[in-house]
Amino acid sequence: MIRTGLWASVVLGILLLLQTTVLSYFSIAGVKPGVLLIVFVILASQNGGLVSQIVGFILGLALDMVTTAPLGYNAFQYALAGYLFGLGKGKVYYDPFVVPALVGLLATIYSAVAGFALSEVFQLGFKVDSFFQVGLVVQLVVNLVASPIVYLVFNFLKQRFQDPRRGFDG
Amino acid sequence: MSKSSPFRQLLFRFHRGAILVGLLVSSSLLVLFNGTPGVSKPQEIGLAVLSFFQGAVSQTFHWFGQSAESMASFADLKSNFDAVNLRLKKYEGNERELVLLRTENTRLKKQLDFHSSLSYFNVAAEIIGKDPTRVYSSMVINKGYLDGIRLDQAVVANQNGVPGLVGKITKVSLNSAVVQPVLDANLFVSARMENSRNEGLVSGKGSNEDVLLMSFVKKRAATEIAQGDLVVTSGLESLYPAEILIGRVRGVSSKEYETSLNIEVEPIVDFSKLEYLYVLRLPS
Secondary structure, three states: OHHHHHHHHHHHHHHHHHHHOHHHHOOEOOEOOOHHHHHHHHHHHHHOHHHHHHHHHHHHHHHHHHOOOOOOHHHHHHHHHHHHHHOOOOOOOOOOOHHHHHHHHHHHHHHHHHHHHHHHHOOOOOOHHHOOOHHHHHHHHHHHHHHHHHHHHHHHHHHHHOEOOOEOOO | OOOOOHHHHHHHHHHHHHHHHHHHHHHHHHHHOOOOHHHHHHHHHHHHHHHHHHHHHHHHHHHHHHHHHHHHHHHHHHHHHHHHHHHHHHHHHHHHHHHHHHHHHHHHHHHHHHHHHOOOEEEEEEEEEEOOOOOOOOEEEOOOHHHOOOOOOEEEEEEOOEEEEEEEEEEEOOOOEEEEEOOOOOOEEEEEEOOOOOEEEEEEOOOOOOOEEEEEEEHHHHHHOOOOOEEEEOOOOOOOOOOOEEEEEEEEEOOOOOOEEEEEEEEOOOHHHOOEEEEEEOOO
Protein backbone atom coordinates (compact mmCIF):
# COMPACT_ATOMS: atom_id res chain seq x y z
CA MET A 1 0.00 0.00 0.00
CA ILE A 2 2.85 2.34 0.82
CA ARG A 3 4.52 1.47 -2.45
CA THR A 4 1.26 2.13 -4.28
CA GLY A 5 0.90 5.45 -2.56
CA LEU A 6 4.47 6.45 -3.33
CA TRP A 7 4.15 5.51 -6.97
CA ALA A 8 0.92 7.43 -7.30
CA SER A 9 2.39 10.41 -5.49
CA VAL A 10 5.42 10.50 -7.77
CA VAL A 11 3.31 10.21 -10.92
CA LEU A 12 0.83 12.81 -9.75
CA GLY A 13 3.61 15.07 -8.48
CA ILE A 14 5.21 15.08 -11.91
CA LEU A 15 1.82 15.67 -13.49
CA LEU A 16 1.18 18.53 -11.08
CA LEU A 17 4.35 20.21 -12.23
CA LEU A 18 3.47 19.59 -15.86
CA GLN A 19 -0.13 20.71 -15.40
CA THR A 20 0.92 23.98 -13.78
CA THR A 21 3.70 24.68 -16.27
CA VAL A 22 3.72 23.10 -19.72
CA LEU A 23 0.07 22.14 -19.99
CA SER A 24 -0.90 25.71 -19.20
CA TYR A 25 0.00 26.54 -22.80
CA PHE A 26 -2.48 23.99 -24.18
CA SER A 27 -5.91 25.49 -23.83
CA ILE A 28 -9.06 25.25 -25.89
CA ALA A 29 -11.33 28.30 -25.67
CA GLY A 30 -9.44 29.29 -22.54
CA VAL A 31 -9.99 25.88 -20.94
CA LYS A 32 -7.10 23.59 -20.12
CA PRO A 33 -7.58 19.84 -20.14
CA GLY A 34 -7.66 18.56 -16.55
CA VAL A 35 -5.00 15.91 -17.06
CA LEU A 36 -4.09 15.86 -13.37
CA LEU A 37 -7.68 15.29 -12.28
CA ILE A 38 -8.26 12.62 -14.92
CA VAL A 39 -5.14 10.66 -14.00
CA PHE A 40 -5.93 11.01 -10.34
CA VAL A 41 -9.43 9.55 -10.65
CA ILE A 42 -8.18 6.76 -12.89
CA LEU A 43 -5.52 5.92 -10.31
CA ALA A 44 -8.08 6.15 -7.53
CA SER A 45 -10.42 3.76 -9.26
CA GLN A 46 -7.56 1.32 -9.67
CA ASN A 47 -5.82 1.73 -6.31
CA GLY A 48 -8.80 2.03 -4.03
CA GLY A 49 -10.04 4.69 -1.64
CA LEU A 50 -7.70 4.28 1.30
CA VAL A 51 -4.53 5.09 -0.58
CA SER A 52 -6.18 7.51 -2.94
CA GLN A 53 -7.73 9.72 -0.28
CA ILE A 54 -4.34 10.19 1.38
CA VAL A 55 -2.60 10.76 -1.95
CA GLY A 56 -5.43 13.09 -2.95
CA PHE A 57 -5.05 15.07 0.23
CA ILE A 58 -1.31 15.52 -0.31
CA LEU A 59 -1.81 16.32 -3.97
CA GLY A 60 -4.54 18.81 -3.11
CA LEU A 61 -2.29 20.48 -0.56
CA ALA A 62 0.48 20.79 -3.11
CA LEU A 63 -1.99 22.20 -5.60
CA ASP A 64 -3.21 24.71 -3.04
CA MET A 65 0.35 25.81 -2.46
CA VAL A 66 1.01 26.64 -6.08
CA THR A 67 -2.37 28.21 -6.80
CA THR A 68 -4.33 31.06 -5.29
CA ALA A 69 -6.85 28.67 -3.77
CA PRO A 70 -6.96 28.71 0.03
CA LEU A 71 -4.90 25.97 1.60
CA GLY A 72 -7.14 22.97 2.13
CA TYR A 73 -9.55 23.74 -0.68
CA ASN A 74 -8.08 21.34 -3.23
CA ALA A 75 -6.93 19.03 -0.45
CA PHE A 76 -10.57 18.55 0.57
CA GLN A 77 -11.72 18.04 -3.01
CA TYR A 78 -9.02 15.54 -3.93
CA ALA A 79 -9.23 13.61 -0.68
CA LEU A 80 -12.96 13.19 -1.16
CA ALA A 81 -12.50 12.37 -4.84
CA GLY A 82 -9.93 9.75 -3.90
CA TYR A 83 -12.40 8.14 -1.58
CA LEU A 84 -15.36 8.32 -3.95
CA PHE A 85 -13.57 7.17 -7.09
CA GLY A 86 -11.68 4.61 -5.03
CA LEU A 87 -14.99 2.91 -4.42
CA GLY A 88 -14.83 1.80 -8.04
CA LYS A 89 -11.82 -0.42 -7.42
CA GLY A 90 -12.52 -3.89 -8.75
CA LYS A 91 -15.88 -2.76 -10.10
CA VAL A 92 -14.84 -0.62 -13.04
CA TYR A 93 -13.23 -2.30 -16.01
CA TYR A 94 -11.56 0.04 -18.42
CA ASP A 95 -12.03 -0.20 -22.13
CA PRO A 96 -9.93 2.09 -24.33
CA PHE A 97 -12.52 4.82 -24.88
CA VAL A 98 -15.92 4.79 -23.22
CA VAL A 99 -15.06 4.17 -19.57
CA PRO A 100 -12.14 6.60 -19.47
CA ALA A 101 -14.34 9.22 -21.14
CA LEU A 102 -17.13 8.63 -18.61
CA VAL A 103 -14.69 8.74 -15.70
CA GLY A 104 -13.27 12.01 -17.03
CA LEU A 105 -16.77 13.40 -17.43
CA LEU A 106 -17.77 12.38 -13.91
CA ALA A 107 -14.55 13.80 -12.45
CA THR A 108 -15.20 17.15 -14.13
CA ILE A 109 -18.76 17.29 -12.85
CA TYR A 110 -17.60 16.27 -9.39
CA SER A 111 -14.93 18.98 -9.42
CA ALA A 112 -17.47 21.67 -10.29
CA VAL A 113 -20.03 20.50 -7.75
CA ALA A 114 -17.47 19.98 -4.97
CA GLY A 115 -15.86 23.33 -5.71
CA PHE A 116 -19.20 25.07 -5.57
CA ALA A 117 -20.19 23.27 -2.38
CA LEU A 118 -16.92 24.14 -0.66
CA SER A 119 -17.25 27.72 -1.77
CA GLU A 120 -20.73 27.89 -0.30
CA VAL A 121 -19.86 26.09 2.94
CA PHE A 122 -16.71 28.04 3.66
CA GLN A 123 -18.02 31.25 2.17
CA LEU A 124 -15.08 31.65 -0.15
CA GLY A 125 -16.87 34.34 -2.14
CA PHE A 126 -17.10 32.59 -5.50
CA LYS A 127 -20.31 33.08 -7.46
CA VAL A 128 -22.27 30.22 -8.93
CA ASP A 129 -21.20 31.45 -12.38
CA SER A 130 -17.65 30.58 -11.50
CA PHE A 131 -18.57 26.90 -11.49
CA PHE A 132 -21.59 26.54 -13.73
CA GLN A 133 -21.32 28.48 -16.93
CA VAL A 134 -20.36 27.92 -20.57
CA GLY A 135 -16.80 27.29 -19.43
CA LEU A 136 -17.95 24.18 -17.61
CA VAL A 137 -19.52 22.82 -20.79
CA VAL A 138 -16.28 23.43 -22.66
CA GLN A 139 -14.35 21.83 -19.79
CA LEU A 140 -16.65 18.81 -19.93
CA VAL A 141 -16.12 18.42 -23.65
CA VAL A 142 -12.37 18.91 -23.39
CA ASN A 143 -12.00 16.41 -20.57
CA LEU A 144 -14.38 13.98 -22.30
CA VAL A 145 -12.10 14.00 -25.31
CA ALA A 146 -8.88 14.16 -23.34
CA SER A 147 -9.70 11.30 -20.95
CA PRO A 148 -9.31 8.39 -23.41
CA ILE A 149 -6.09 9.93 -24.72
CA VAL A 150 -4.73 10.43 -21.23
CA TYR A 151 -5.78 6.89 -20.29
CA LEU A 152 -4.07 5.53 -23.39
CA VAL A 153 -0.81 7.32 -22.59
CA PHE A 154 -1.05 6.45 -18.91
CA ASN A 155 -1.70 2.79 -19.67
CA PHE A 156 1.16 2.69 -22.15
CA LEU A 157 3.60 4.18 -19.64
CA LYS A 158 2.30 1.91 -16.91
CA GLN A 159 2.95 -1.16 -19.03
CA ARG A 160 6.40 0.11 -19.90
CA PHE A 161 7.51 0.86 -16.36
CA GLN A 162 5.65 -1.59 -14.18
CA ASP A 163 7.48 -4.46 -12.56
CA PRO A 164 6.26 -7.66 -14.27
CA ARG A 165 6.61 -9.62 -11.07
CA ARG A 166 5.16 -7.17 -8.61
CA GLY A 167 3.13 -4.90 -10.84
CA PHE A 168 3.15 -1.18 -11.16
CA ASP A 169 1.67 -0.62 -7.73
CA GLY A 170 3.65 -3.29 -5.95
CA MET B 1 -10.17 -15.60 12.36
CA SER B 2 -10.71 -15.18 8.67
CA LYS B 3 -10.18 -11.89 6.87
CA SER B 4 -13.84 -11.64 5.97
CA SER B 5 -15.06 -11.68 9.54
CA PRO B 6 -17.64 -8.94 10.34
CA PHE B 7 -15.41 -7.44 13.02
CA ARG B 8 -12.42 -7.02 10.74
CA GLN B 9 -14.65 -5.66 7.98
CA LEU B 10 -16.15 -3.16 10.38
CA LEU B 11 -12.72 -2.22 11.64
CA PHE B 12 -11.44 -1.81 8.11
CA ARG B 13 -14.40 0.38 7.13
CA PHE B 14 -14.09 2.46 10.23
CA HIS B 15 -10.36 2.82 9.72
CA ARG B 16 -10.79 4.07 6.18
CA GLY B 17 -13.70 6.32 7.14
CA ALA B 18 -11.77 7.70 10.07
CA ILE B 19 -8.86 8.58 7.85
CA LEU B 20 -11.21 10.23 5.36
CA VAL B 21 -12.95 12.17 8.08
CA GLY B 22 -9.58 13.19 9.47
CA LEU B 23 -8.40 14.38 6.10
CA LEU B 24 -11.59 16.27 5.39
CA VAL B 25 -11.62 17.89 8.80
CA SER B 26 -7.98 18.86 8.35
CA SER B 27 -8.77 20.34 4.99
CA SER B 28 -11.70 22.22 6.39
CA LEU B 29 -9.64 23.59 9.24
CA LEU B 30 -6.98 24.70 6.82
CA VAL B 31 -9.58 26.49 4.74
CA LEU B 32 -11.14 28.03 7.79
CA PHE B 33 -7.86 29.25 9.16
CA ASN B 34 -6.56 30.30 5.80
CA GLY B 35 -4.57 33.52 6.05
CA THR B 36 -3.50 32.99 9.64
CA PRO B 37 0.27 32.74 10.27
CA GLY B 38 -0.03 29.14 11.35
CA VAL B 39 -1.42 28.16 7.95
CA SER B 40 0.15 30.68 5.62
CA LYS B 41 3.71 29.98 6.75
CA PRO B 42 3.72 26.30 5.74
CA GLN B 43 1.94 27.33 2.56
CA GLU B 44 4.74 29.79 1.80
CA ILE B 45 7.38 27.14 2.44
CA GLY B 46 5.51 24.63 0.32
CA LEU B 47 5.15 27.18 -2.42
CA ALA B 48 8.87 27.93 -2.29
CA VAL B 49 9.72 24.26 -2.63
CA LEU B 50 7.20 23.49 -5.35
CA SER B 51 7.92 26.65 -7.28
CA PHE B 52 11.56 25.57 -7.43
CA PHE B 53 10.53 22.39 -9.23
CA GLN B 54 8.02 24.30 -11.30
CA GLY B 55 10.76 26.65 -12.37
CA ALA B 56 13.03 23.75 -13.26
CA VAL B 57 10.33 22.04 -15.31
CA SER B 58 9.29 25.28 -16.93
CA GLN B 59 12.86 26.19 -17.80
CA THR B 60 13.54 22.71 -19.13
CA PHE B 61 10.55 22.84 -21.44
CA HIS B 62 11.35 26.42 -22.29
CA TRP B 63 14.85 25.28 -23.23
CA PHE B 64 13.45 22.46 -25.33
CA GLY B 65 10.98 24.85 -26.91
CA GLN B 66 13.71 27.34 -27.65
CA SER B 67 15.96 24.60 -28.99
CA ALA B 68 13.17 23.41 -31.25
CA GLU B 69 12.57 26.99 -32.35
CA SER B 70 16.27 27.49 -32.85
CA MET B 71 16.48 24.34 -34.90
CA ALA B 72 13.51 25.46 -36.95
CA SER B 73 15.10 28.90 -37.29
CA PHE B 74 18.37 27.25 -38.20
CA ALA B 75 16.64 25.18 -40.85
CA ASP B 76 14.97 28.36 -42.14
CA LEU B 77 18.28 30.19 -42.04
CA LYS B 78 19.99 27.39 -43.87
CA SER B 79 17.38 27.34 -46.60
CA ASN B 80 17.55 31.14 -46.78
CA PHE B 81 21.33 30.97 -46.87
CA ASP B 82 21.22 28.44 -49.69
CA ALA B 83 18.74 30.59 -51.59
CA VAL B 84 20.82 33.73 -51.02
CA ASN B 85 23.98 31.86 -51.94
CA LEU B 86 22.36 30.69 -55.15
CA ARG B 87 21.20 34.23 -55.87
CA LEU B 88 24.65 35.56 -55.07
CA LYS B 89 26.23 33.12 -57.50
CA LYS B 90 23.73 34.23 -60.09
CA TYR B 91 24.59 37.87 -59.38
CA GLU B 92 28.28 37.07 -59.52
CA GLY B 93 27.68 35.48 -62.88
CA ASN B 94 25.73 38.56 -63.94
CA GLU B 95 28.47 40.80 -62.63
CA ARG B 96 31.10 38.90 -64.55
CA GLU B 97 28.91 39.11 -67.61
CA LEU B 98 28.43 42.82 -66.96
CA VAL B 99 32.16 43.39 -66.65
CA LEU B 100 32.72 41.46 -69.86
CA LEU B 101 29.98 43.44 -71.60
CA ARG B 102 31.42 46.71 -70.33
CA THR B 103 34.86 45.76 -71.51
CA GLU B 104 33.50 44.72 -74.85
CA ASN B 105 31.46 47.90 -75.02
CA THR B 106 34.54 50.02 -74.34
CA ARG B 107 36.48 48.11 -76.92
CA LEU B 108 33.72 48.45 -79.47
CA LYS B 109 33.40 52.16 -78.74
CA LYS B 110 37.08 52.62 -79.42
CA GLN B 111 36.74 50.66 -82.62
CA LEU B 112 33.72 52.73 -83.58
CA ASP B 113 35.63 55.94 -82.90
CA PHE B 114 38.47 54.66 -85.01
CA HIS B 115 36.05 53.55 -87.70
CA SER B 116 34.63 57.09 -87.83
CA SER B 117 38.01 58.78 -87.65
CA LEU B 118 39.41 57.00 -90.69
CA SER B 119 39.52 59.30 -93.71
CA TYR B 120 38.87 56.39 -96.06
CA PHE B 121 35.66 54.54 -96.50
CA ASN B 122 36.17 51.33 -94.59
CA VAL B 123 34.47 48.12 -93.63
CA ALA B 124 34.76 46.95 -90.06
CA ALA B 125 35.25 43.22 -89.73
CA GLU B 126 35.83 40.71 -87.02
CA ILE B 127 38.43 38.01 -87.15
CA ILE B 128 36.65 34.70 -87.18
CA GLY B 129 39.60 32.45 -87.80
CA LYS B 130 43.33 32.20 -87.86
CA ASP B 131 45.63 29.77 -89.50
CA PRO B 132 46.26 27.25 -86.75
CA THR B 133 49.64 26.17 -88.04
CA ARG B 134 51.22 29.54 -88.41
CA VAL B 135 50.44 31.88 -85.61
CA TYR B 136 51.05 35.15 -87.35
CA SER B 137 49.91 34.19 -90.74
CA SER B 138 46.58 34.51 -92.54
CA MET B 139 43.41 35.54 -90.80
CA VAL B 140 39.79 35.03 -91.84
CA ILE B 141 37.37 37.92 -91.39
CA ASN B 142 33.59 37.86 -91.35
CA LYS B 143 33.11 40.29 -94.25
CA GLY B 144 33.28 39.38 -97.91
CA TYR B 145 32.34 40.32 -101.40
CA LEU B 146 28.77 41.25 -100.47
CA ASP B 147 30.17 43.79 -98.00
CA GLY B 148 32.34 45.44 -100.61
CA ILE B 149 35.54 43.57 -99.85
CA ARG B 150 37.80 43.11 -102.84
CA LEU B 151 41.24 41.63 -103.47
CA ASP B 152 44.33 43.62 -102.42
CA GLN B 153 42.45 46.05 -100.24
CA ALA B 154 44.50 47.34 -97.32
CA VAL B 155 43.65 46.18 -93.84
CA VAL B 156 44.35 48.25 -90.73
CA ALA B 157 43.67 47.86 -87.04
CA ASN B 158 43.41 50.07 -84.00
CA GLN B 159 45.16 49.01 -80.82
CA ASN B 160 45.26 51.26 -77.76
CA GLY B 161 44.22 54.19 -79.88
CA VAL B 162 47.06 53.71 -82.34
CA PRO B 163 46.15 52.74 -85.89
CA GLY B 164 48.49 50.39 -87.67
CA LEU B 165 48.84 48.41 -90.86
CA VAL B 166 47.82 44.75 -90.70
CA GLY B 167 48.09 43.54 -94.27
CA LYS B 168 45.95 43.05 -97.32
CA ILE B 169 43.09 40.97 -98.62
CA THR B 170 44.26 37.95 -100.56
CA LYS B 171 41.09 35.92 -100.90
CA VAL B 172 37.46 36.97 -101.00
CA SER B 173 34.32 34.88 -100.72
CA LEU B 174 30.76 36.12 -100.55
CA ASN B 175 30.71 36.49 -96.76
CA SER B 176 34.33 36.23 -95.72
CA ALA B 177 37.81 37.13 -96.73
CA VAL B 178 41.40 36.13 -95.98
CA VAL B 179 43.91 38.70 -94.77
CA GLN B 180 47.61 38.29 -95.45
CA PRO B 181 49.52 40.05 -92.67
CA VAL B 182 52.64 42.13 -93.16
CA LEU B 183 54.50 39.51 -91.13
CA ASP B 184 54.25 37.24 -94.16
CA ALA B 185 57.53 37.07 -96.07
CA ASN B 186 55.66 37.26 -99.36
CA LEU B 187 53.99 40.55 -98.64
CA PHE B 188 55.89 43.75 -99.51
CA VAL B 189 54.76 47.18 -98.44
CA SER B 190 56.19 50.41 -99.76
CA ALA B 191 57.27 52.34 -96.69
CA ARG B 192 59.28 55.31 -95.48
CA MET B 193 60.75 56.66 -92.29
CA GLU B 194 58.36 59.15 -90.83
CA ASN B 195 61.08 61.67 -89.84
CA SER B 196 63.86 61.26 -92.38
CA ARG B 197 61.49 60.33 -95.22
CA ASN B 198 63.86 57.63 -96.43
CA GLU B 199 61.99 55.03 -98.45
CA GLY B 200 62.21 51.29 -98.42
CA LEU B 201 60.29 48.06 -98.66
CA VAL B 202 58.85 46.33 -95.60
CA SER B 203 58.12 42.63 -95.43
CA GLY B 204 57.88 39.82 -92.95
CA LYS B 205 60.75 37.52 -92.13
CA GLY B 206 58.75 34.45 -92.92
CA SER B 207 58.86 33.18 -89.40
CA ASN B 208 56.83 33.51 -86.28
CA GLU B 209 59.09 36.27 -85.07
CA ASP B 210 57.15 39.43 -84.30
CA VAL B 211 59.48 41.54 -86.39
CA LEU B 212 59.53 43.08 -89.88
CA LEU B 213 62.39 43.79 -92.20
CA MET B 214 62.76 47.10 -94.02
CA SER B 215 65.15 46.84 -96.96
CA PHE B 216 66.28 48.94 -99.89
CA VAL B 217 67.05 51.96 -97.70
CA LYS B 218 70.15 53.71 -98.96
CA LYS B 219 73.26 53.31 -96.85
CA ARG B 220 73.85 57.00 -96.48
CA ALA B 221 70.64 57.31 -94.57
CA ALA B 222 72.16 55.33 -91.71
CA THR B 223 73.03 58.47 -89.79
CA GLU B 224 69.48 59.76 -90.08
CA ILE B 225 67.80 56.69 -88.73
CA ALA B 226 67.58 56.04 -85.05
CA GLN B 227 66.07 53.35 -82.90
CA GLY B 228 62.41 54.04 -82.21
CA ASP B 229 61.80 55.98 -85.42
CA LEU B 230 58.38 55.40 -86.87
CA VAL B 231 57.93 53.62 -90.17
CA VAL B 232 54.85 54.49 -92.20
CA THR B 233 53.40 53.53 -95.56
CA SER B 234 54.68 55.69 -98.38
CA GLY B 235 51.57 55.53 -100.55
CA LEU B 236 53.66 55.52 -103.70
CA GLU B 237 52.42 53.15 -106.38
CA SER B 238 51.00 51.12 -103.57
CA LEU B 239 47.80 49.50 -102.49
CA TYR B 240 48.18 51.19 -99.15
CA PRO B 241 47.29 54.77 -98.40
CA ALA B 242 50.15 57.00 -97.23
CA GLU B 243 51.10 57.63 -93.60
CA ILE B 244 49.69 54.50 -92.05
CA LEU B 245 51.89 53.37 -89.17
CA ILE B 246 53.74 50.11 -89.73
CA GLY B 247 56.15 49.98 -86.84
CA ARG B 248 59.16 51.34 -84.98
CA VAL B 249 62.82 50.86 -85.80
CA ARG B 250 64.34 48.29 -83.55
CA GLY B 251 67.80 48.06 -85.09
CA VAL B 252 69.82 49.04 -88.13
CA SER B 253 72.51 46.94 -89.80
CA SER B 254 74.35 46.73 -93.09
CA LYS B 255 77.01 44.68 -94.78
CA GLU B 256 79.96 46.29 -96.41
CA TYR B 257 79.31 44.80 -99.79
CA GLU B 258 75.69 45.90 -99.82
CA THR B 259 74.45 49.30 -100.85
CA SER B 260 71.39 49.39 -98.63
CA LEU B 261 70.58 49.07 -94.96
CA ASN B 262 68.73 46.25 -93.24
CA ILE B 263 66.39 47.77 -90.71
CA GLU B 264 64.50 45.64 -88.18
CA VAL B 265 61.07 47.05 -87.52
CA GLU B 266 58.83 46.17 -84.60
CA PRO B 267 55.21 46.18 -85.80
CA ILE B 268 52.85 48.72 -84.26
CA VAL B 269 50.14 46.08 -84.22
CA ASP B 270 50.32 43.17 -81.80
CA PHE B 271 49.09 40.43 -84.09
CA SER B 272 48.39 38.04 -81.28
CA LYS B 273 45.77 40.34 -79.82
CA LEU B 274 43.87 41.29 -82.95
CA GLU B 275 40.08 41.06 -82.86
CA TYR B 276 38.67 43.68 -85.20
CA LEU B 277 40.04 44.86 -88.50
CA TYR B 278 39.16 47.63 -90.96
CA VAL B 279 39.32 47.00 -94.66
CA LEU B 280 40.00 50.24 -96.52
CA ARG B 281 38.13 50.86 -99.70
CA LEU B 282 40.29 53.31 -101.60
CA PRO B 283 38.84 55.26 -104.53
CA SER B 284 39.92 53.56 -107.69
